[in-house]
Amino acid sequence: MKPMLASALTLAVTFTVSAGALAQTASPLSAQDSNPETMGWMQGFPPAADKTIRFTDPDFFTFPKLRWTVCHFRQLMPNVGVSKGSAGARPLPLALDPGLDSVRFTPLGADTTMTWNEAFAANYTDGILVLHHGRVVYERYDGCLKPDGLHAVMSVTKSIAGLLGEMLVAEGKLDDAALVGSIIPELKDSAFGDATVRQVMDMTTALAYSEDADLRTYSMAGSPLPKPKDYTGPRSYFEYLQTVKKAGTHGEAFAYKTINADALGWLIARSSGQSVAELFSERIWSRIGAEREAFFTADSIGTPFAGGGFNVSLRDLARLGQLMLDEGRVGSEQIVPAAAIARIRNGGEAALFANAGYTRLPGWSYGGQWWVSNDEHGAYAARGVYGQTIWVDPKADMVIVRLASYPVAANAANDPTSLPAYRAVAEYLMANDGAPLAR
Template sequence: MKLLPCVALFGLCLAHSAHAQPPSLPDPTSVRLDRLQLMQGFPPAADRRVTAGSYMRQYPQARWAFHHMRELLPSRSIPRGAGPASPLPAGADRSAEIEALRFNGASGELSFAEYLKNTYTDGVIVLLEGKVVYQRYFGMPEEQPHIMWSMTKSMIGLIATQLIHEGKLDAEALVTDYLPELADSGWKGATVQQVLNMTADVSYSEVYADAESDVVKYAMAAGMSPVPADYPGARSLYDYLPSIPGKGNHGREFQYRTVHTEVLGWILRRVTGQDSAQMIGERIWSPLGTEHEAYMLLDPAGTEWAGAGMNASLRDLARFGEMLRNDGAFNGRQIVAPQVLASIREGADRELFKASGRIGQDGYSYRNQFWISHNRDGAFELLGVHGQMIHVNPAAGLVLVRLSSHPVAASAAHFPTTRPAMAALAELLRTKR
């Protein structure tokens, strides 16, 4: 299959930006996972192989990789625990009316079924008041873990907010109080809360259309991308982070930078004495009563990618989303304190967010690694590149999880249509409650 004019790095398309003409995309049906026949045979034919060195530079090979990351890169398990899986009850099947739902997207009217197809959805599940009313897989095995990309950030942010609630982490403390290793870095003078809200000021560019961007150095330090033999830069995350400079203008603007979450993950490891997988497993994954083990991807030194590395199955993420909707309660347990969710839903400075120019997210803010819509329903989201999303609408009783393999990483490629799609779905289900 002909490669797209797109090279992905850290799951991020280098050939497409918010203002560039998008590349010509393949028919989504033609690149369904179950039709690609990649990595088939013993051994697979050369044109059917996916490797750690190639998966980010080729599509649709990347689609296979998003379901099989631990076969390409080192990982650490997030245990589900020894107990039975918690119920995820079925409600009235709303498949026909959901797929037929029509709404106006960025490029005109379309159905919800067309929206799912056009966003290269691998699997989607919709819960209404905690019951499954729609579930569909597009070539993705039900039990298959899928990379969450930046939805991982929200998992880390949730644990950080819980630790603040417990008095084990001080949101107003300086980053360097916990990480003296960053005393000469751009995080000097920044608070933990500024890292949580991504308003700490560091000289780091996350420009995916620029092969010289700092995100390239980040990807190589994390082990996401092959490192040339003569590369002089850092080859692990905690070697790379201290090298990032800054001007110290903290709290003045929101800029989405994955390295902030890596710093946050480092702080949590220092505070708890646990790695990220252990924290997630003990505090969230096992108490949820998940069906499947999840896992985190690792850098060459064995450090999890706190900003992008979690992989999990669709139904387990639905359990997680329902816990968020239900003020931290699920499976008969209060897994996260309700005050934690209340704090996150408050959002942050919308003017600082507005200045960042995020396409399709006008009116939003970013707080504690979550995207807060500030709409009338109090909807909030976890988002990841290539179309990963958990959408939580408390007022409508709605949770939607979508795992995707969109060829274009940036959310600007689909979020202007995703937003009205979520609004239309909420209105449909609200009238059926």
């Protein structure tokens, strides 16, 4: 395989790895030993040849190199900006609580406990921030990430597309009962043609697409790199989607397939007249008081990768989580209809999720491209491979955002040292509760 194909393939594999694809890396380097600064990646002008990472390297997004790459997608591939407008950042009030580091929890399936502090390195965390009552109670960085740096959020991107989709639905601009083919005629003869918008948003479409067999074609279509001379396949995400065939009946099972997010991105663009990046900037990013301009990686025609291309600072990801927790409000301004957030919190159909094989996520569902725990806190999440997370806990009035570069892609690998930790911190904060901050 040519290097450029291999790298595109690697990228897509890691963007889209499914629940069942939990690969095991034999004794990977520790978080400390794999720290990109320790490894020496891309230091100096120029970096040493054996410390150089290029987009065309077949392993540019494989551990441990990925620990550098997650912070540097912009310099590796084309992308589109998400402007935050010309206003300054909205302050995130600080109320740091050193007590969090001592919070103990029992990892899933473990006999012994672990502290929040120990989980930081165990999860190869690049940055984690906890908001309680809208105040920063914990904020910590490592690896390639700095407070003003950007980091890939991988499939958290899908939840951003889902939020935009639910917003358009709540505003009556996108009919979630409509057939996709009625909105995008180019998709009429594809698997998506007779699926409803809702089925795409909840990933209950029946698609003849597997991350294994069809990945190469999908990756080639979305890659911004030149195609081989004899290439005749699809040359963009939109072209690829037109080739997808149906397998089974829509609406009968949840199946996590990235191409649903790309189809939703197309639905958003067609119904709003703006790309996912443009709509997100105009409706949300320029109105939540973001600190940094964010970006989406893009295919060769500038389509933002709705399935996994968003890159953002940790604090700004926290602002997005707080927007969810505040049911679409920023201060006194309702920037997203509360009905859109309510729909996301409500989740998808748990019965359709149950057979999808997520043993770490019993009782959960997936709806509007968000993961909903259905626990007694009403917690829900945006999740991306290698540990990217927005965790919203309405009962605890808490948001946790985490950016990470775990050696294994599928989150089933880090869920044991993550999910119970989130809950333990929520309970700690509720037990030590102060007065909520007016907002």
